[in-house]
Amino acid sequence: MSAGVGVPKLVGASVRRKEDPRLLQGGGRYVADLKRVGLLHAAVLRSPVAHASIRVSVDAVRADPRTRLVLTAADLPEGMPPLPCIDVMPATKPANEPLLARDVVRFVGEPIAVVVAESRAVAEDLLELIELDFEERSAVVDPEAAMADGAPVLHEDWGTNVGNELTHDVGDVDAAFAAAAHVFKQRLKIHRYHGMPLETRGVLADWDPARDHLTVWSSTQFPHALKQFVTGMLGLPPHQVRIIAPDVGGGFGVKCEFYPEEILLCLASRGVGRPVKWIEDRYEHFVSASHAREQIHDVEVAVEPNGVITALRDRIVTNNGAYLHTLAITPSSIASAMVPGPYRIPNYACKALSVVTNKVPLAVYRGAGHPQAVFVMERMMDVIARELRIDPAELRYRNFLQPDELPFDRGTEIVLAGKVVYDSGDYPECLRRALEMVGYEAFREEQARARAEGRCLGLGMAVYVEETAIGPYESATVRVEPSGHLVVYTGASPHGQGHETAFAQVAADQFGVGIDDVTVLHSDTDLMQYGVGTYASRSAPVGGSAMNKAAVVVREKAQRLAAHMLEADPEDMVASEGRIHVVGDPARGFSLAELAAAAMPGSPLPDGMTHELQATEYFDVPGIAFAYAAHIAVVEVDSETGVVTPERYCVVHDSGTLINPLIVDGQVQGGVVQGLGGTLMEELMYDDDGQPLNPNFVDYLMPAVGNVPTIEVGHMETPTPLNPMGMKGAGEGGAVGSPAALVNAVEDAVAHLGVRVMSSPVTPNGLYDLIAAARR
């Protein structure tokens, strides 16, 4: 059938978001806002120490008349499996994170008991009646110390603290190093920080004893995956469980994990026969929601005299915290697969270890392992450029893969995602545009003038390639209501990305209707049998592809029906402004409402046509679509105080076809600032005994409006061949490039003082020390 639709009007347009009028008027409905008849409230007792044998006595709290239920490990059903790790590889040690600690606690914040009462305040009061005896064990917080002989072993059944080991080996690395003119060796460290959504986690579970049915509202990024988790853990058939993600106040990967409270609240509700809600407080979020990033890289780069890199070796140690949580291996898998980035580097070897320590479990956060990989590659680019006295941009140009070399098989693979084959793009052009945006030549002159005045200005660049739009699939249903209004469903599940707008744009274009003629529903497993969720920059490209596919099927059905009614050729029918009509003759046709009525059950239909204008379609991902970008940061460093002031920030990125550039700009800007916070301000600090040192918003500093410059964004739109609309992901990239660009800028500002910056964060204290050390 012909395209049957005019030029798309909404895809590509910066449409204002459909969700905003509701959110602007207090109409958001987050988990904490939900009430149910008979609702009770839960509070969780958490370990105050990092490593200890424990004994719990709950007699006093059970005896208190205000207590409705107490759960300890002893109260859990027999045979309850441990929390699953889902990104396992061949060498991954068996998952063993309990729902509640029984005999041993392994991190500050580990849940030990749950108390249910009539209010949150009373439940928290009752926690104080629990007697917790503990005998402290030696804690280990440093992953290299955890690998040393004699280190305390966290999991006796493993016999080691190494939870996973993986390798990549591409080309002939040894030969390339043997032949290298220059070899650069460096240790680079990335610290521990995390997504810190402004809405904490929260769960409301309602196990209806009369229907033997469980409904769970959770602040999650993937309700369909959560359903599999809940049914698996509780041994329930899928039809007895419904999961709903209501409005979710930011996720960033933190809520792309399975958490013990999501099961404990179900058990609590079953135990009391009433709905129970738990809303995490901010301290709990610091000590129980997944942490991220922390890695050590020992990297070696083999380089020809002209700066062309011939080989790279890396050894990565990820500090995974106490347990292998849901997506524990992904950070080391992505980092190890992606270090070579947009550069040709024909020979590459990497070994990545995931090591457990007495910290909060570590998992994914916006970009997962990409920010670390980019930090390593782009820092090394500047190290090499400085040593070989080559302009850092020129060095990158000498190493870029060229557009005609794509698709390019990197030879590496990412767990759960697949082979790393860069699909499409023009990396040199991307950097060229970013340099033009910032005004590179003019900046160098300004930098020289500033330096003559004693001011330290620096420019840092980072170019990266990023895995987006991963599988396995996403789902969509498109339905034409009797009124002609479109109601569409997606298996993706938003937490701020604007799905209700973007998917409406995609569906509307197939019918030539406006954005207000489409309602987008999502995040409820009773609405869609199958779905995946929102993470890994996948919803627009994968969910959007599914939405487009379903809309095309419904539009073609409407065309066939209209053609039948007019005794015309379906090939001659076109969709335009909410009508299906004969091409060139808008009067000869029908409105969507008329066609919906004609397709109603009970109406006569052409042979073989089913009732209703509705279709459910899936888009199966054929391969990873790789987005890319060039980031350029300009900073000023106060060499007397170590304070870094970001002055400008420019991004040129390529996410393929854009559905809504306004939304994409917001994603890029937000990501950049999360990376900025992570690089210059945020650090989850621990002492040597495993005590968190700054688990509150006073001591864990995040960017406010005064800490950030305007983030300038430019787009390239190279369509990927991997889906019909050519879309790649855009959600995470901002946070992927900014740590490297900012640290490169800082070093550029103070390199003339002899300062080299090989670890993050770059806080005023830390940078002051580096500057002082260089001056000595």
Next chain:
Amino acid sequence: MPEPIQVTVNGVAYAREVPARMTLADFLREELDLTATHLGCEHGVCGACTVHIDGHTARACITLAVQADGTAITTAEGLARNGQLTAVQQGFWNKHGMQCGFCTPGFLMTVTELLDENPEPSDEEIRDALGANICRCTGYTKIIEAVHEAVRLRAAR
């Protein structure tokens, strides 16, 4: 012991008894079902719970309900009248000044106070006024644009 309080919230008078330890945020959310006032940190830093008490911003998470006795409170639910967005709300909509929406009510209350007191703030004055509201989604660029848009819209109305 419950304490009696009388407050006017978004123009509606309430007389209630509350525990002395109940925060204003919990009072608004749990007792009055006004859930636009969000709790991001419960220790007065993030600004998501910002409301107006007698026309001035206050953090509802570190204000006790009993402290609000006798005051007039406005929450984000009380900004728009008859579905007509205020200039500040419209500015945030037009310029994509929000993503997940969780911090947004706090920003709206802060910006509303700013523009009530200073209808034409400079970029620096805007950054200064918003310096104690945390947004984890937008990176602030579009929030600044939203405030400038609100200034334009207010002037035009």
